[in-house]
Amino acid sequence: MSSDKSVTQLKSKCPVAIDLQGSNLPYRLEVEVADLMILGTVPPEIDGTFYRVMTDPFVPPHPNNIPLDGDGNISALRFRDGRVDFKMRYVETERFKIERNAGKAVFGLNRNPFTHHPCVRAAVDSTPIPTLSWDQVETFTAHPKIDSFTKELVVYGYEAKGLASTDIVIYPLDRHGQKKDEQWIKSPWCAPIHDYIERMKKGGHHWAWNYDRSATFIVAPRRKRTKLPAGWKEGEFRVYHDQNEMLIHTAGAWESDDGSKPWLETTRVHENAFPFFPADSRRQPAPDATAYLVRFTLNLTQPTDTKVAETKIIPPFPAEFPRLDEHFLSKPYDVAWLNAMTPAEFHDPEPEGEGGVGLVWSDLDGVVQHRYSTGKTEYYYAGRGCGVQEPIFIPRLGDAPEGDGWVMFLVEIKLIDLCELVILFTKPVAIVKLLFHIKAQVHGNWIDQRQFKDRKSLVRQGELETISGRGALETGDI
Numbered sequence: 001m002s003s004d005k006s007v008t009q010l011k012s013k014c015p016v017a018i019d020l021q022g023s024n025l026p027y028r029l030e031v032e033v034a035d036l037m038i039l040g041t042v043p044p045e046i047d048g049t050f051y052r053v054m055t056d057p058f059v060p061p062h063p064n065n066i067p068l069d070g071d072g073n074i075s076a077l078r079f080r081d082g083r084v085d086f087k088m089r090y091v092e093t094e095r096f097k098i099e100r101n102a103g104k105a106v107f108g109l110n111r112n113p114f115t116h117h118p119c120v121r122a123a124v125d126s127t128p129i130p131t132l133s134w135d136q137v138e139t140f141t142a143h144p145k146i147d148s149f150t151k152e153l154v155v156y157g158y159e160a161k162g163l164a165s166t167d168i169v170i171y172p173l174d175r176h177g178q179k180k181d182e183q184w185i186k187s188p189w190c191a192p193i194h195d196y197i198e199r200m201k202k203g204g205h206h207w208a209w210n211y212d213r214s215a216t217f218i219v220a221p222r223r224k225r226t227k228l229p230a231g232w233k234e235g236e237f238r239v240y241h242d243q244n245e246m247l248i249h250t251a252g253a254w255e256s257d258d259g260s261k262p263w264l265e266t267t268r269v270h271e272n273a274f275p276f277f278p279a280d281s282r283r284q285p286a287p288d289a290t291a292y293l294v295r296f297t298l299n300l301t302q303p304t305d306t307k308v309a310e311t312k313i314i315p316p317f318p319a320e321f322p323r324l325d326e327h328f329l330s331k332p333y334d335v336a337w338l339n340a341m342t343p344a345e346f347h348d349p350e351p352e353g354e355g356g357v358g359l360v361w362s363d364l365d366g367v368v369q370h371r372y373s374t375g376k377t378e379y380y381y382a383g384r385g386c387g388v389q390e391p392i393f394i395p396r397l398g399d400a401p402e403g404d405g406w407v408m409f410l411v412e413i414k415l416i417d418l419c420e421l422v423i424l425f426t427k428p429v430a431i432v433k434l435l436f437h438i439k440a441q442v443h444g445n446w447i448d449q450r451q452f453k454d455r456k457s458l459v460r461q462g463e464l465e466t467i468s469g470r471g472a473l474e475t476g477d478i
């Protein structure tokens with residue numbers, strides 16, 4: 001980097017925002033690499049694809065936009081016979097195509113149509129919607145879960161009848177993508193905000209933090225025919241409240257045999273973890289807004305609008321992005337993997353002024369395996385100046401016991417602007433070198449190849465129909 005101040009002070013055309021600087025500049029790559037360089041050995045049993053999703057603005061976004069917004073970009077790492085191919089592409093949505101053609105942002109703030117450029121508003125307003133009405137337009141959670149026992153994708157959508165509506169839809173999809181047992185319930189408010197319509201019309205953000213609201217659990221049967229807990233009426237759902245706090249990512253949930261007591265584990269920050277969604281008063285979150293994995297116990301024999309029965313912090317250190325052996329989702333589990341801020345005793349001392357406070361987006365530098373039955377926690381520390389991204393667990397196939405397999409996650413080496421993939425089997429067995437930087441992952445999932453009949457290469461193959469007999473291929477006949 002140049003030490004000339006006049007150079008280092010040059011600005012990019014991207015607005016200065018919390019997610020658009022430093023090592024997190026928009027990268028905008030569409031790339032494929034066959035057979036990535038690997039240190040160590042990738043176990044040949046790992047056969048499938050690790051899909052990662054990112055938001056990477058293709059054009060400089062609205063200057064006040066948020067880190068969660070941007071153009072969708074998917075990267076895939078495909079594993080076969082110990083080799084790994086890589087491919088990365090944008091999702092070519094209508095917004096992506098319109099803004100790519102325009103060469104500038106014409107969409108405004110995330111989920112606020114009042115801030116779009118008039119050309120977008122005009123296009124939307126002049127487009128007839130002949131077959132859909134709001135009660136047919138359903139939104140979709142970013143975190144559907146697969147129930148491995150019923151082979152269903154369990155889905156919900158909020159604001160499901162339009163912008164800022166309090167309608168929630170719940171339904172499972174079967175393995176053919178067919179929707180079953182659709183149910184509609186009402187949220188007590190359009191969480192987690194109030195005054196949303198007025199704020200959006202004034203050009204503000206869709207969401208704002210409200211220090212007066214509780215974290216709220218809405219409990220509803222998955223299906224209309226689900227056996228109800230004692231005292232519940234058909235069609236009923238109940239609401240339970242905890243303190244003002246932000247719940248981010250869920251590990252898992254299970255329930256007692258009689259269905260009266262569900263347990264849910266999710267990460268919790270004691271207040272707003274997202275400074276880009278401040279309160280209307282502009283009050284900023286506390287600087288130590290730290291996430292912990294917490295178990296919530298509900299008592300469904302209690303009436304609606306009462307308090308959560310019990311809360312308990314599980315591993316006693318800041319952590320986020322919990323993942324499980326997903327073959328066991330919906331049942332009690334014994335092992336979880338999380339991104340964590342590695343405790344100081346597990347790595348070398350950091351220079352004065354370095355080291356974070358456990359912020360969910362910048363200070364996670366390790367992956368831990370936490371085993372509930374023994375209380376034992378094992379740490380992988382990625383190194384000074386490194387950030388870890390959400391882990392995934394790859395089970396060994398067959399009747400492997402829970403937790404028998406590998407853990408995989410991307411590490412961002414911020415000091416040299418590179419990324420690499422680490423594969424752990426308790427200790428590292430392989431590091432897959434990308435040799436370039438890609439934007440931080442939001443989430444990822446593992447798709448095992450062995451459930452499919454056909455294989456398809458992720459990258460271009462060498463196709464050769466005839467041999468020319470020239471150059472290095474000359475016959476040698478003189």
Ligand SMILES: [Fe+2]
Nearest residue numbers: 142143249443
């Ligand atoms: Fe998420």
